[in-house]
Amino acid sequence: MEPPIYYKRSEYIETDTGNKVSRRATIAGPQNIILGGKTIIANGAIIRGDLRRTGPGHAVVISLGRYCLIGVDCVMRPPYKTYRGNFNYYPMKIGDHVHIGSNTVVEAAQIGNYVEIGKNCVIGKFTIIKDCAKIADGTIIPPNTVVPALSLFAGSPGRFVEDLPESTQEMVEAQTKQYYTRFQPEADAR
Amino acid sequence: MPPSILYHCSCLSSSPHPPPPNLPSSSYSFHPLHTLFFCEECDAVRCNRCVSIEVSSYYCPNCLFEVPSASVRAEKNRCARNCFMCPNCRNTLSVVPSDPPDTGDSRLSMPISSLNEPPFFLYCNHCRWDSAEVGITFEKPTGLAAQLQKYEDSAPDSLEFERLKEHFEPFLRASSLSSTIGGNTTAHASSAAHSHHAHSNSITAAASAALARDIPGVSKYQPLTRTTSGRGGSGKDRSRNKDEMPEYRSRVEISKTSAYGGGEADVELMDHIETIGSIATLEQRWVNSWISPLQTKELKPLRIPLHSKRSKRCPSCTHILIKPEQKAQSVRYKIKLVAANYLPAITVALPHAQKAKAELAKKQLGKSTAAAVEDASISASNMHAGKTYAFHLALSNPLYDPIQVRLSAPRMNVSTAPVKDGSPEKARRPPFAISLPSSGFSVAAFAEAWEYEDDEDMFGVDDGDEFGMKGGRETDGRGKVRTVGVLERRANVTLVGGEVVIGKEARGDVKFNMLVSYTYRSDDPTPSESNDGDGPSSTSKSSSAANKQPEVKTFAFYTVVDLGHIIPRDEPRAETDF
Ligand SMILES: [Zn+2]
Ligand SMILES: [Zn+2]
Ligand SMILES: [Zn+2]
Numbered sequence: 001m002e003p004p005i006y007y008k009r010s011e012y013i014e015t016d017t018g019n020k021v022s023r024r025a026t027i028a029g030p031q032n033i034i035l036g037g038k039t040i041i042a043n044g045a046i047i048r049g050d051l052r053r054t055g056p057g058h059a060v061v062i063s064l065g066r067y068c069l070i071g072v073d074c075v076m077r078p079p080y081k082t083y084r085g086n087f088n089y090y091p092m093k094i095g096d097h098v099h100i101g102s103n104t105v106v107e108a109a110q111i112g113n114y115v116e117i118g119k120n121c122v123i124g125k126f127t128i129i130k131d132c133a134k135i136a137d138g139t140i141i142p143p144n145t146v147v148p149a150l151s152l153f154a155g156s157p158g159r160f161v162e163d164l165p166e167s168t169q170e171m172v173e174a175q176t177k178q179y180y181t182r183f184q185p186e187a188d189a190r
Numbered sequence: 191m192p193p194s195i196l197y198h199c200s201c202l203s204s205s206p207h208p209p210p211p212n213l214p215s216s217s218y219s220f221h222p223l224h225t226l227f228f229c230e231e232c233d234a235v236r237c238n239r240c241v242s243i244e245v246s247s248y249y250c251p252n253c254l255f256e257v258p259s260a261s262v263r264a265e266k267n268r269c270a271r272n273c274f275m276c277p278n279c280r281n282t283l284s285v286v287p288s289d290p291p292d293t294g295d296s297r298l299s300m301p302i303s304s305l306n307e308p309p310f311f312l313y314c315n316h317c318r319w320d321s322a323e324v325g326i327t328f329e330k331p332t333g334l335a336a337q338l339q340k341y342e343d344s345a346p347d348s349l350e351f352e353r354l355k356e357h358f359e360p361f362l363r364a365s366s367l368s369s370t371i372g373g374n375t376t377a378h379a380s381s382a383a384h385s386h387h388a389h390s391n392s393i394t395a396a397a398s399a400a401l402a403r404d405i406p407g408v409s410k411y412q413p414l415t416r417t418t419s420g421r422g423g424s425g426k427d428r429s430r431n432k433d434e435m436p437e438y439r440s441r442v443e444i445s446k447t448s449a450y451g452g453g454e455a456d457v458e459l460m461d462h463i464e465t466i467g468s469i470a471t472l473e474q475r476w477v478n479s480w481i482s483p484l485q486t487k488e489l490k491p492l493r494i495p496l497h498s499k500r501s502k503r504c505p506s507c508t509h510i511l512i513k514p515e516q517k518a519q520s521v522r523y524k525i526k527l528v529a530a531n532y533l534p535a536i537t538v539a540l541p542h543a544q545k546a547k548a549e550l551a552k553k554q555l556g557k558s559t560a561a562a563v564e565d566a567s568i569s570a571s572n573m574h575a576g577k578t579y580a581f582h583l584a585l586s587n588p589l590y591d592p593i594q595v596r597l598s599a600p601r602m603n604v605s606t607a608p609v610k611d612g613s614p615e616k617a618r619r620p621p622f623a624i625s626l627p628s629s630g631f632s633v634a635a636f637a638e639a640w641e642y643e644d645d646e647d648m649f650g651v652d653d654g655d656e657f658g659m660k661g662g663r664e665t666d667g668r669g670k671v672r673t674v675g676v677l678e679r680r681a682n683v684t685l686v687g688g689e690v691v692i693g694k695e696a697r698g699d700v701k702f703n704m705l706v707s708y709t710y711r712s713d714d715p716t717p718s719e720s721n722d723g724d725g726p727s728s729t730s731k732s733s734s735a736a737n738k739q740p741e742v743k744t745f746a747f748y749t750v751v752d753l754g755h756i757i758p759r760d761e762p763r764a765e766t767d768f
């Protein structure tokens with residue numbers, strides 16, 4: 001068992017469903033963001049829930065599942081395009097057990113469950129990442145890329161490297177749950 | 191990276207012992223637990239190197255459509271829809287209409303089908319290659335593969351391939367007729383490399399005969415004489431097949447045509463080369479384009495190669511170990527026999543490094559630089575020659591019954607191996623000595639409920655153990671008294687301590703083989719304390735039931751534990767030369 005990862009209690013807001021959101025993260029348009037529970041938003045992360053589709057009413061811009069991690073200084077921004085002459089933003093949907101490493105920029109349309117994205121990556125607009133896929137550190141995924149299930153992508157442009165082991169789902173599930181357990185407020189001192 | 195632990199797969203080798211871990215070649219025999227399989231029939235670990243593989247379905251990695259295996263061959267293993275690869279950078283190409291890629295404002299980027307005006311072309315949004323550069327445009331944005339078919343089919347390479355196919359057709363038909371007796375229908379479309387079946391032998395032989403042909407500028411292909419058992423002399427086979435075949439004449443004599451490069455034309459081109467980028471790289475030529483031109487500007491987009499889902503079989507008894515669900519993007523399996531569900535998972539830690547890391551992390555708290563912590567922890571995990579270090583092994587039990595575990599580190603890896611390869615300096619004194627708990631210990635059964643707990647006392651103090659962990663937690667002091675033995679029990683995890691004494695003159699890595707043998711009982715849920723005291727390595731790889739109790743089985747497997755690098759005495763502690 002890995003040692004705990006401590007944070008200052010005053011620095012994080014914990015919600016009823018166990019989400020832990022850093023006070024030093026920028027959450028724009030929180031009414032348009034859904035967090036599934038037990039999801040961690042780290043320091044310096046920027047989540048642009050304000051970039052919503054034009055038009056009246058309420059809209060979910062970014063949804064995150066359970067046991068996700070948005071790493072330090074990540075930027076999560078919904079994808080956009082001009083379709084039939086109209087510029088618009090499109091929603092971003094992220095499944096359960098998805099970890100995104102620090103300094104990564106995500107403009108994906110859809111990320112499945114049990115997905116690991118490394119640090120310092122750029123995930124281009126409208127990218128679709130299927131279940132149990134992994135993006136290595138420093139990968140640049142160009143816009144509109146499809147990353148199939150259980151595959152490892154790396155490089156610039158991000159390309160298929162290899163198939164991941166059959167037990168990836170269990171591995172990632174255990175790892176993300178463990179991370180959430182390890183992530184705890186520092187014992188009273190300091 | 192270290193400390194780490196890898197599990198041994200014998201890959202059907204008859205030797206009961208794993209290779210010494212200090213040999214670089216041993217890395218082929220050791221694997222992370224989560225990549226291994228387990229055959230219940232053979233009661234043995236299997237790995238990706240030794241399992242037999244069969245393709246169970248094909249799909250396009252971009253449009254994710256499944257391709258029936260019947261059409262895979264006709265479509266040359268590539269997507270026949272709208273999926274193309276950039277010949278320059280291998281990114282997936284987009285179809286874009288020809289209205290101008292507007293303005294200079296790159297933030298608005300490529301409008302994707304904004305006005306839909308023909309002609310359409312393929313565009314790479316990574317390197318900005320576009321198919322208009324090579325004269326390929328489309329009247330409509332659908333069915334591109336069909337529209338491109340005429341270009342692709344008229345490429346000299348593909349014409350040559352068709353001719354080769356025609357040439358071998360009668361022979362292939364004859365050999366497939368004879369192979370239907372073998373009855374394996376799944377192997378037909380997979381490449382010869384993946385097929386472990388005897389009937390592919392003659393096809394492979396025919397193909398290698400064709401490959402052995404001289405091509406100017408390409409060094410001669412030397413087929414390796416494969417001496418796999420059961421093939422009955424492949425060398426003879428090949429020559430016989432060769433005799434049966436009429437001689438093949440290529441469509442064009444490549445050395446005599448100037449259209450496809452070679453000779454003077456290439457020299458001329460090279461003379462006027464301005465940037466190295468104008469010459470296509472080997473990868474671009476051979477992998478990324480349906481023709482293989484010398485010049486980058488002639489590269490053509492290629493349909494995306496299909497991916498496959500694969501079943502895996504035990505190489506010994508051919509029972510299925512892995513059988514994926516048919517649906518292309520499903521991550522579920524109909525059959526999945528992975529070693530992690532049978533063998534205890536072991537993690538290794540160096541407490542001195544962990545402590546240093548934790549302290550560092552505490553210092554860094556509040557500053558948002560996680561990277562600095564990682565860097566600093568690397569130097570903190572260093573081990574110095576002439577010192578003694580404790581290490582922790584955490585064993586978690588995947589079984590619904592408790593297991594009784596014994597650990598041992600056979601001496602052979604330090605004593606015998608170096609003697610043989612004749613480095614007396616090392617052989618005289620083993621560079622380090624390993625102490626492991628000498629008696630067996632139990633690891634409690636896995637229970638579903640523990641899996642979902644998020645409670646606080648995951649890291650809490652857990653005293654009052656019947657095995658008597660001496661004293662409290664690590665923080666009370668680091669006496670050497672209790673470093674070896676059971677340290678802690680929590681749910682289905684038992685933490686044991688070991689110790690490594692590093693010699694004064696030691697160099698290299700602290701890397702040793704460890705034999706793990708465990709006894710389990712499939713019926714009775716209570717832990718069996720009555721483990722008869724026979725030696726840990728006496729029952730290896732066999733399910734020898736102890737006489738007194740039926741249903742008690744022992745399984746043993748080897749691992750290699752890597753604790754990390756030794757910093758030699760004389761050198762300064764800053765950086766090592768490795
Ligand atoms: Zn193997
Ligand atoms: Zn496709
Ligand atoms: Zn490109």
Ligand SMILES: [Zn+2]
Pocket residue numbers: 229230231232233504505506507508509
């Ligand atoms: Zn078997």
